[in-house]
Amino acid sequence: MGGAATSGGFEGAGGGRDVAGRRFAVLGLARTGIGVARLLARRGARVTGLDLKPRHQLPPGIDEIEQAGVRVILGPHPVEELRGADCIVISPGIPDLPEVAEAEKAGVRVVSEVEVGLWWLRAPVAAVTGTNGKSTVTTLICEMARRGGRPVFAGANLGTPLADAIDGPADTPEGLVVAELSSFQLERTSSLHARVALLLNVTDDHLDRHGSLAAYAAVKGRVFMHQTPDDFAIVRAGDEVCERLAAEGRARVLRFGAPGTEAFAEGEELVVRAPGTDELRLPRSLLRIRGTHNQDNALASLLAARLLDVPPAAMAETLGTFTGLPHRMQLVGEVRGVEYYDDSKATNVGATLRAIEGLDRPGVLVAGGREKGGSYAPLREAIRRKIVRIVLIGEARRAMRAELGDLVPCEEAETLEEAVRRAAAAATPGQAVLLAPAYSSWDMFRDYVERGNRFAEAVRELAREAGREGGDGR
Known part of the structure; x- marks a missing residue:
């Protein structure tokens, strides 16, 4: 089951998108913008990359994409370049810009870089979002799957552009893509179809961008878009906002963090009761990451990994060796x-x-x-x-x-x-x-x-x- 739904534009025969000859403007030429520009150029699109920064402040990949045929414009964004595009691709962290709003009003499609990657993705997707814990859970699921012998790619908001997964070792029906998704990426993504989608929590954040907690939560809830009754939505037990958003989708909703749910702590054990699998019990002493919030992160990761057929031995080995990510406690x-x-x-x-x-x-x-x-x-x-x-x-x-x-x-x-x-x-x-x-x-x-x-x-x-x-x- 691939990670992209069949909605959106530029549809081509046999799946994917036909972008040959179409004009794309990629805003932001850091690592993500370079990755998506490279992918679009490889697929035959006419790509212009734009960034306000001077060349010496940009990554060395600028030279590579120019050699691949991408036209690079540095400095203020010419309005005619945006209005003349068939599609504008927004890199993470790019604020709302009036020139982009004008182009969108004129009929130009505006998407996130994640959306572009999803157009050609063939691997099943585990999508992880929430205000806090995303990177830890994404990394745990990826490492569990890797130790279990499955080709796996982890990226999007975690650091590596989703575009870099396309045609890579994990981009097959037998592989797995674990995508950490921010609200900025989800708000302009419409083709996501996650086999397993996790919404860990929603608390006040980015209100300067989204305006209200309700609007921010609604964007986070887009992680459940296009799921089917055969898919799984995972939320923390008792989180009313996350439970409501998951219930609005079509996937089977599973919970973690409280007794009687599909993943919880009982005494000195972590217990996972994923549908269609035998009960799994692992010693809580395996955990090398500190804090009750990290116990919840581990439970969410174990539940997702179990649903994705990761061997229990790989899950236990990961818990026993993962000491956390830099700059997180x-x-x-x-x-x-x-x-x-x-x-x-x-x-x-x-x-x-x-x-x-x-x-x-x-x-x-x-x-x-x-x-x-x-x-x-x-x-x-x-x-x-x-x-x-x-x-x-x-x-x-x-x-x-x-x-x-x-x-x-x-x-x-x-x-x-x-x-x-x-x-x-x-x-x-x-x-x-x-x-x-x-x-x-x-x-x-x-x-x-x-x-x-x-x-x-x-x-x-x-x-x-x-x-x-x-x-x-x-």
Whole structure:
């Protein structure tokens, strides 16, 4: 069963899409834009790639796609290029642009880069979305399938463009594509057909883009589009928003995270009761990732893998070796008896809440970044129970201090390095310092990766200083 439905334009004989000679404008020439431009050119389309950045700020793949016949325009987007296209392809992170809206109003089709990949995909798809946990679950499912001997591709929002899966080793009916999908990708995707679709959670995020939580949730619910009664929709038990969205589709709805569901924790075991399979029990002690939220991520992954016929031994081996992804509750150092955790990927309030709740000791929270809407209220109880001080950075620091400063002492720092030093001064042995910003990084950093790396380097500098002073700088 392929991963694309049969809706959309440019239909060709025998499946796929006939784009030969059609004009495509690809907006954004980072890794994803380059991948989709390369695919379209390979299929005979007339492709123009556009990016506001100068050439020296773009990846080296620009030269490759130019050699493949892609015309590259850098700087302001000429309106005539967009209005003259048959289709505009939007890369992730491209904001709503007035020139794109004008072209769309004039009848130009506008799609996500995921949509283009789906046009030719032959492999079955496991689609993963939600506000938090997507990357961890996507990686776990992929690794379980890989260890089980199945050709597998993981990508889309995770980093590798879905376009790169086309004609690859996993792009067969016997292979598997595990696609992490953001709301930005789903809102302009109409051909998705997932064999297994997971909606992990929906909390306030990207309200600056979608306008309201209801609108954001509706976009997330598009992960269930085109599913049939033979497919599976997976949601967390008791999440009313996710359950409602899944019920609007046609797939069989399965749940995880509570006793009596298809995947839950019972005593010291993780239990999976997927339809059409024998009950599976694995020791909870296999888990190498911290926090109750990561136990839920593991349960969702186990249920999906079981439905996808992954051997239990491969599932157990993966749980026993997977220590988490970078910048997600990653222990980056211990200095003078204080543990330092990098959760720079916590770019919304819900993710920060899960990070705080995952601490097994009191902690100093380093938070703040670019404001994007939403309430801080969900953090209050967890902060009251687990946080002894907050150090704030970025554009949102004053707003966060105004809302949370009545709970614990709050202070502000101009740089992340200063924030780490202030947190280190406040923390005592047996406590933790947690970077869980609750916001995106773009006010001070290139991305969450740079922010996390800078945090880790600041911790390493603390360790070096402690070593020079004869202290414990592990």
